[in-house]
Amino acid sequence: MLLLVVLAVLLVVFAPWLITRWVLIPLGLPRFAYYMATLADWTFLADRRGGAVLAGAWALCRRPAGDEALAGWLERKLLGVEKPGPEGEALQVAWLVARALMALRRGDLRRLRMLFEVQELSTGFETLRGAGIGAMGLLAAYRGDLAGARALLESLEHVDARACPRLAGEVALRWLAADAAARGAWSEVSALCAVGWRGGRDVALLGAVAARLLDAEGAPGDVGLWARWLLAPRRRATLALVQRALRPRLERGPQVEAPKVRGVVREGDRWGHAVALHAALLLRGEGGVNGEDLRRLGGAWDAVFEDEAARAEVEERARAIGASGAQAAIEGLRSSAVEDLVALVQAARIPHEQWDDLGEMLRRANRQLRSDLLAELELTVERLRRRVDEARALPAIDEWREWIALKGRYEQAAALVGMELRRLSFPRMNVEVCHLAVWLFNVRGQRALANAMFRWLLAEAEAVGDERAAARARDNLACGV
Amino acid sequence: MGRGDEALGRIRDNPFYVLGLRPAATRMEVEREGQKLLGMLELKLKSAGTYATPVGPGERTPDKVRRAMAELRDPEKRLGHELWARLTPDSGEEPERSGTRRVTALEAAELAEEAELEAMAAEAAAEARAREGENPLAPWPEALQALGWAAGRSAR
Amino acid sequence: MSGKPLYVGIDLGTTNSTAAVFDGDQVSLVRNAQGSSLTPSVVRIDGKGTVSVGGRARRFLETDPQNTRSEFKRLMGTAQEIPFAAAKLTRKPEALAAEVLKSLRADVAEQFGVAPSRAVISVPALFEVPQSAATSEAARLAGFERVELIQEPVASALATGWSAEEQVGSWLVYDLGGGTFDASLLETRDGLLRVVGHDGDNFLGGRDFDWAVVDWALAEVGRAHGVSLSRAEAAHAAGVRKLKLAVEEAKIELTRGREALLSLAGVFEVGGRSIDVDLSLDRVTLEALCAPIVDRSIEVCRRLLTAHGLSPAQLARVVLVGGPTVMPVVRARVKEALGAPFGEGLDPMTLVAQGAALYAATAGLDARAQAESGGAGGAGSGAVQKLWLQYPAMTSDLLPHVIGRRVDDGAKGGRAGGKDALAAVKLVRGDGQWESVEGPLDEEGAFVVSAELLPRRPNVFRLEGRSAEGTKVEVQPAAITIVQGLTISDPPLSRTIGVALADNAVRVYFERGAPLPAKRTFVHQTVESVARGSGGHLLKIPVVQGEMEQAHLCRVVGTLEIKGDGLKASLPAGSSVELTLELDRGGHLSARALIPAQGLVFEQVAHLLVPDAAVEVLTASLGAMRTRLAALKIDAVKRDDPHAVGKLTYVECTLPEVERDIAAAKGGDADAGQKARRSLLDLDAMLEQAEGDKRWPELSKEAQVAVAAASRWVGELGSKTEKQLLGEAAEAVARARAERNLLELQRQLRLVHSLSNAAFYRHPDAWTWMFDEAASEVDQSSDLVKAQRLVREGRQAQEKGDKAALRAVTEQLWKLMPVDVQKRRLGHDSGVR
Structure with missing residues (x-):
């Protein structure tokens, strides 16, 4: 009996993670998992608090959905939004002193300095690192926000290994794989x-x-x-x-068929034909459209717009109903159709090379898509600039979310339009994201987040051939996490 | 996704489809039909609640009917809508109201030599869903639960 | 049938208000206690708090202006409270309008025996949402249960069309009111009236004639007495008011006579000296003073016609509306300019009210509350089948549909399927000459029959029901009336409503001319993150009204706010927000934002008001505008751009007028303040355009220079890829310049700059040059001592050839420079510590 107790104590002291992983998480005990994991120094060396919350969130996933109290508790543990009471503050000070003493004993002066700098300067938010991001991802999933969870867990890939415990990456990978299978x-x-x-x-x-x-x-x-x-x-x-x-x-069934256009069109009606093709593609939506379809549709539209007889038909109709002419209606139709094409390309994420064509319709669509995407990126970056200029800080996790959303949008736009877009929008993106990252690093102590941003900036600068930006990003990266 | 829906909406909410009319309708027919549909909607008649379009049925609301009437009153706008309404909705399986049947029957006689564009309504969505089980690439919806990332039941 | 229907229309005017009634056959005007069809829009509240309205109140306008108020219509929708000194209270403009409406409502009750519960009220075509909403609120306060609003020009056209013999062609409604001018182009075809287009000037009206004469009189008197008199001086306010009334009278006199006298004893006091006004105003002078104002209105008409591809010769008719149009000078000049015949035998003063009454019929707003509830129903006979009917009360269609549905009380037998249940309904016209085909009841208990109307009159139809076995079934209502005539089916929205977007564009929800009520939903994406729980973080969705493409030139009529403390979780940038706007016929706008990710709905619309026009703000913006204008003008002259100069001169000519209005606002005229605010906004739009015109050549030039510079540096120091990239960028710059695509040019320019810079800094002497340049601007630095020290350090580094130190010094120097100097430092050198 005594032996068992001793064994248990030893296990707790020397292998807290084993207990967390194989007992507390499967049992769905987030609080216990959290506290036990705080002892698991080694496993979560790169992000201790985040790791503990990650364990808690993992355990939480084993519980029925909807326990907001627990989820909130874990979130507060991570982000420290909670204002500590007087005794809590005393505890915090004691904790700080203890950590400082430990750092001192190890002779790690840099860490000591950082400890105080961060405590002093961070605006009430705790620093966020890899495991913390993973924990927030699991919490989002637990709350039913699968898209949000996906974005956060995918983003772990960009966090430096020094700031992201391996286990966090593993958890993320496993969740992402399961989620992709579910979809x-x-x-x-x-x-x-x-x-x-x-x-x-x-x-x-x-x-x-x-x-x-x-x-x-x-x-x-x-x-x-x-x-x-x-x-x-x-x-x-x-x-x-x-x-x-x-x-x-052989046994496998055919692909699911998309809904068909349920309409009839008079033979020889060119307008009707193009409209029908257009409607058919729209109906197929995101999944079912490819570059070849777009080329066909563009060709059909071009054929109508160039057809004199088709135009004359509209002119005649305009006279009959008292409209001033066909021009406005046809132009309106054309720009709506272009707009639809652009929407289709964006929804189906068809890279530009696959539908590049010399046709007028597709050329217009391409121009429109390019300027839409550029304008959207510029707008977002401009808002970011304004926020950083006015020093309107978001909680660290929201800073991170905003960044991964921006990056995602940039990458998606780049995939659609290609290198030209990257070259055009990178300079501004570089400046503003760099500002943000510097602010996060210097003032707010969010070194892991800033580091991930520098890393991305470096990769992108190299890709678009901006040497100056690359050099700066390298300097910044060298500042560590 | 929002924009894709909007694009479909352009066809689905075409004033001619909303009013159940063809582009050849006269101004007075537009007013009459609109007036009638508004009345039917006010009386909450189910038969007026939906309309057929080539991209699937649409929901008819007084708001849409009013907007459709206004759009068709303006010749410039009407011309544009006529172009988008080139497809005659194939309402074979849709239960039709007596009112529009008159119009569509008339149209049908006119358009005797119509050719069908694509095999219409061949694959109903339900059928497709039934076959989904055989599709090897079908989602595995229970993946998150099965692999321990979410508890099976919700405590809502 | 319980008597004739009663449709009430009210013209709530700036100076006078009128009510008219339509009974399905005839339009008649409502007379007030004084026997007049015009009730002055004047309200007086005396020391005891007694309210008097109309003619009785108007008498005190001169003698007791502190307690007698007029022209409050122009303040509708503002937060301005109007004070009544003796009673020591203030009233909102809509409360005063409500008093006028109450009085008109009482007149209708007096004359027709029914206090109307529903009515149609006319509003100026260019009224914005807050003003319309205030009008509806006034009607509610006056005891109306339901009102709809119709735009004044539409009402006038409807009234004109109703009485016109042939109802085809394009008409121009020329509506010159006390304070606003509206021109509307309408078209009738197949008995349907359609508004083709509107234009107008919110700041042009009969009052401007008065003020023109007042200003002339003040100048004349001042010259005669060697003093300076001005509207701006508060001390002269009372005198000016008296003078204006005298002018108004003289003006009316001059519609008949050749000459009128303006004589007022001792109305002004300057330096203790009492000054009399003793002038004679003749027709020629009046016309000379008014002509420019009339010409402005004609210019608006021409613009409207051109916009719709019409020439004055194509107009079938011009309809004159509003008091000032009785002035001979107006009639003559308009006739000369537009040429089309005037609508004959129409009273410009009451046309709007008549049209409103006609529209009440179209909208089915019978003023007798619950008119249907009477009749023989209910009393004993269980065989009466109640029907719920839908038909147009008034229509231009000769063959409208009548739709009905059986109302099942539940308790009654004879329900669907019963033997004596209602199975079919037919219509029999009152004259017995026609009866409809039977409309059988379908499974929902509904039927549709088509009625045949006799043109341009009320048609009474009897409803006859029968059971499946052919026996007669009594139905209720047993008869209906449908009037055939010119109609307009929905009052169109007069100004586009949309949502301002982050890139300063406008997402249009309801286009001008859209039918009301209207409801629309669009999905937007947020561009900024909103953190949960922080009151400071806020997402604003401004709702704007106007036709400008740039949001800041449209007027904000409401703002929907999503605050961090209402969120369940932080809302990252790029989240979807589903926004629904809804606008009813009473001008009530509601907005609703749904955040699908969190299932949250936000509905609080902040400030639905016309913004205040504080004199200080107006003065400041006027000053700013002058500065801007001067700069633009100098530039335009330099560029030798006659088009731009012309535009700017127009703005310049309008500014004195704005100044006068601001002066009047200083003297306590809140209305003039509002007018000035709107003028400034419009002028702002013009300057904006002028600036846009100017920006283009500048940027185009800059691009040219930048490409040349970049070619030099990249050619000398750039890599192979950089050279190729620059080649591509240069092509793109050329393309953007050819297409005049400002945005694209800016983008490409950035790329060119960054390539150029990269190459430039590779030059061994780059930092020396940059240092020299910074050192030469050292006198502009914010900390001269530090800057001079840095320059010394830099010189030393230069001597030693220490490039890194030189660079560090230069960068520090830049930090001390004012912003525009700093801008030269392209890119961002962060240097994380």
């Missing part, structure tokens, strides 16, 4: 599981299943698949999936 985005699953992150056994299984479903090269054979299934946890829940992946390819 049926199997190619995403396959890409995620191929990434060099250390995944879990369930990740290995999902990756294998995805590869099989996609008929990818190097997909494991039946035995390999079964082996992974046997190794992975929760075998009962994943059995059906494995069976689906094992099914012979």
